Structure formats: C-alpha cells, structure tokens
Amino acid sequence: MALLSVEDLTVQFYTDRGVLRAVDGLSYEIERGETLGIVGESGAGKTVTSLALLRLLEDGEIVDGSIRFDGQDVLECSPAELRRLRGNRVAMVFQDSQSAFNPVYTVGEQIAEGVRAHEDVSRREARERAIDLLARVDVAAPASRYTDYPHEFSGGMLQRAAIAMALAGDPDLLICDEPTTGIDVTVQAQLLELLAELASEDGLAIQLVTHDLGVVAECCDRVVVLYAGAAVECAPVESLFYEPSHPYTAGLLASIPRLGDDRDRLPQLPGSIPDLVDRPTGCRFHPRCPYAEAICRTREPTLESVDGDDSSGGPGGDRQPAHRAACHAYTGDLEGDLEYEVRVLDDESDRYDRPVDASDPPSTSGGDRT
Numbered sequence: 001m002a003l004l005s006v007e008d009l010t011v012q013f014y015t016d017r018g019v020l021r022a023v024d025g026l027s028y029e030i031e032r033g034e035t036l037g038i039v040g041e042s043g044a045g046k047t048v049t050s051l052a053l054l055r056l057l058e059d060g061e062i063v064d065g066s067i068r069f070d071g072q073d074v075l076e077c078s079p080a081e082l083r084r085l086r087g088n089r090v091a092m093v094f095q096d097s098q099s100a101f102n103p104v105y106t107v108g109e110q111i112a113e114g115v116r117a118h119e120d121v122s123r124r125e126a127r128e129r130a131i132d133l134l135a136r137v138d139v140a141a142p143a144s145r146y147t148d149y150p151h152e153f154s155g156g157m158l159q160r161a162a163i164a165m166a167l168a169g170d171p172d173l174l175i176c177d178e179p180t181t182g183i184d185v186t187v188q189a190q191l192l193e194l195l196a197e198l199a200s201e202d203g204l205a206i207q208l209v210t211h212d213l214g215v216v217a218e219c220c221d222r223v224v225v226l227y228a229g230a231a232v233e234c235a236p237v238e239s240l241f242y243e244p245s246h247p248y249t250a251g252l253l254a255s256i257p258r259l260g261d262d263r264d265r266l267p268q269l270p271g272s273i274p275d276l277v278d279r280p281t282g283c284r285f286h287p288r289c290p291y292a293e294a295i296c297r298t299r300e301p302t303l304e305s306v307d308g309d310d311s312s313g314g315p316g317g318d319r320q321p322a323h324r325a326a327c328h329a330y331t332g333d334l335e336g337d338l339e340y341e342v343r344v345l346d347d348e349s350d351r352y353d354r355p356v357d358a359s360d361p362p363s364t365s366g367g368d369r370t
C-alpha cells in the first residue's frame with residue numbers, strides 16, 4: 001500500500017468571476033522513502049494540492065476525490081486525528097522559511113518546542129533533540145547556533161532549520177513547497193542533497209513542489225507534471241527527461257537553464273496557463289500546443305501509457321504503467337505525430353543545451369514521439 005494515495009482530487013474556489021477549479025481530478029501516489037516531484041508553471045495548482053493534503057485550504061473546497069495517508073482517509077479525519085496527522089506523520093516546509101519561525105524566539109527554542117509538541121519529553125531532552133536535528137540538517141556548530149535568533153541565520157541556513165523543525169515530529173512524509181526558490185545556487189544544491197539524504201538514509205517520503213525541472217532532476221524518483229490543475233504526464237525521472245511525452249513537458253524542458261545561465265526565471269512556453277474559471281474545452285493544453293488537431297479542442301485526453309504497455313509496473317505494483325501522458329497521441333486519436341527533438345548528450349551538464357522549440361517543431365533526430 002502506498003504511503004500517500006491521492007485519487008481524483010478536485011479543489012474549487014468560489015470567486016467573483018465564478019467557480020475556479022484549481023485542481024481537477026488529480027491522482028498520484030507516493031511510496032515510503034520515495035521523492036515525488038510535482039512540477040508546473042505558476043498557477044498550475046501545486047500549492048493548492050499540497051495544502052489540500054493536510055486540509056489546510058482556507059478558502060478552497062475539496063469537492064471530489066480521496067486522500068489516503070497510510071490507509072487513513074484524510075477527508076474523514078476528526079479534528080484530533082487531523083492534528084496528529086499534521087504533527088507526527090506529515091510535515092510541510094515552505095519557500096519562505098522566515099514564516100516558519102517567530103522572530104522573537106531563538107531558532108533552537110522553537111525547534112525544541114516543536115519536539116515537545118509531538119512528544120512528552122523534558123525541556124533538557126527537547127533541547128538535546130533540537131541540537132541533534134540542527135546537526136542532522138548540517139547546521140554547523142549546532143549547539144551554539146541553538147541560541148541564535150532567526151535573523152542571525154542566512155537564508156539557506158534558515159531553510160535547513162525549517163527542515164529541522166519539520167522533522168521535529170519524526171514525520172513519514174515531508175511536503176516541500178519550492179524549498180529552494182530564492183536561494184543561492186550553491187546553497188540550493190546543498191539543500192537538495194540534504195533532502196536526497198533524508199530520503200535515502202532516513203526513509204523519509206518527500207513531495208517536492210517546484211516550477212523548476214532542474215530541481216526535479218537533482219533529487220526526485222518520479223515526477224507528476226501538472227498543467228492547469230491536472231496531471232498531463234507522470235513518469236520516473238529519467239524517462240521524463242529522456243523521453244518527455246507530453247508537448248507541455250517538452251516545452252518545460254526547453255526552459256531549463258544552460259550551464260552558466262544565472263537567470264532566475266527562464267523563457268517560458270508561448271502563451272500562459274488558461275483561465276481556470278473558463279477552462280478551454282477538450283485538452284486543457286490545446287491552445288498552446290503546436291500539434292493540436294480538431295479532436296484536441298473537443299475531447300479531453302486521459303492519462304495513457306506512452307509505450308502501449310499497460311502492465312509495466314508503477315510504484316504501487318502493476319496497477320499503473322510507469323510512464324503516462326494525457327495526450328491524444330497515445331490514444332491513437334491524433335492524426336499527426338508529435339515531432340520534437342530530444343537531445344541526449346554525453347556530458348550531463350549540457351544535456352539540455354539546445355532548447356526544444358515547441359512553437360516550431362524541428363526536424364527530428366530519433367525523437368519522433370509516436
């Protein structure tokens with residue numbers, strides 16, 4: 001049984017303009033010790049999905065679907081069960097680590113408080129545990145940093161401390177929402193390394209939410225590509241990078257930085273995410289898709305295996321093919337081909353050296369996707 005199982009999750013907001021469906025029939029699973037990346041442009045529904053998992057949405061309503069954590073139905077939890085779940089089993093780390101801490105108390109005290117909130121231990125013991133946790137996330141000289149205030153930590157160190165705080169309840173699943181955004185590239189790499197270590201050594205499952213496929217490549221096992229509230233591609237990380245099977249994923253890959261490119265935000269796909277109050281008919285990506293045909297405007301594609309193999313074995317056994325994409329190319333309904341170039345170079349660093357130009361399908365070099 002998967003640690004987390006999300007099925008057909010649908011979340012709506014009720015706005016002045018009408019009903020906004022931020023998450024639309026989303027399903028995925030996370031196994032113990034697995035790191036799942038949820039990637040997509042701004043507004044794709046990544047944060048709403050993460051908040052929904054712990055029922056932390058303030059305005060939105062979960063109108064359909066189910067969320068099961070270790071077999072427990074999260075949507076049916078009592079307030080007390082929900083508190084236990086949030087405290088001891090699932091923890092969250094957000095982009096803004098400042099918000100995890102109260103500026104008037106020391107970082108160490110706050111982590112120790114976190115320990116005491118989850119476990120009945122003495123103050124002295126909680127302090128020891130907090131220092132251990134700071135050491136676990138590689139904060140140097142943890143005993144002396146214990147008494148520092150949040151403003152005395154650098155951005156990267158505070159993000160580590162926020163992870164230490166999240167670990168205080170010894171969770172099974174850590175949800176990280178853009179944990180490295182706005183952080184210096186070198187520090188970012190160290191943070192990702194830490195997350196990978198926590199997953200492999202401590203068996204922590206991680207849901208890593210990011211707009212950055214480069215981050216996904218660093219430390220995820222599998223990826224869900226989210227577009228306008230729905231999964232358009234799900235794949236093991238290598239398959240996604242070597243064989244992006246949805247035109248949206250190919251476009252996202254084209255935005256990955258080249259070595260030495262220090263731009264924070266990258267050239268995006270042409271167009272933007274559709275209005276979620278008045279979503280396009282058919283495939284939600286069709287207005288931006290260079291391969292769109294008449295059927296794409298009328299019929300919504302479902303997630304299908306990209307290699308026609310229905311039993312290749314996803315993470316939960318053989319229930320789902322490992323690599324799926326929601327595109328009519330895989331239902332046999334598309335007349336043309338998806339033709340884009342997937343360049344796999346010898347040198348890791350320039351694997352994505354030449355962007356795929358989704359707006360102008362180039363000649364293929366063995367990358368014909370059908």
Ligand SMILES: Nc1ncnc2c1ncn2[C@@H]1O[C@H](COP(=O)(O)OP(=O)(O)OP(=O)(O)O)[C@@H](O)[C@H]1O
Pocket residue numbers: 013014015020022040041042043044045046047048049059060211276
């Ligand atoms: N409180 C709210 N009221 C109305 N709409 C909301 C609310 N919160 C989120 N939304 C909408 O839900 C959609 C998904 O938002 P979400 O924050 O999950 O996107 P995201 O993928 O996390 O983007 P980002 O990378 O910018 O954080 C967006 O269209 C957003 O405007």
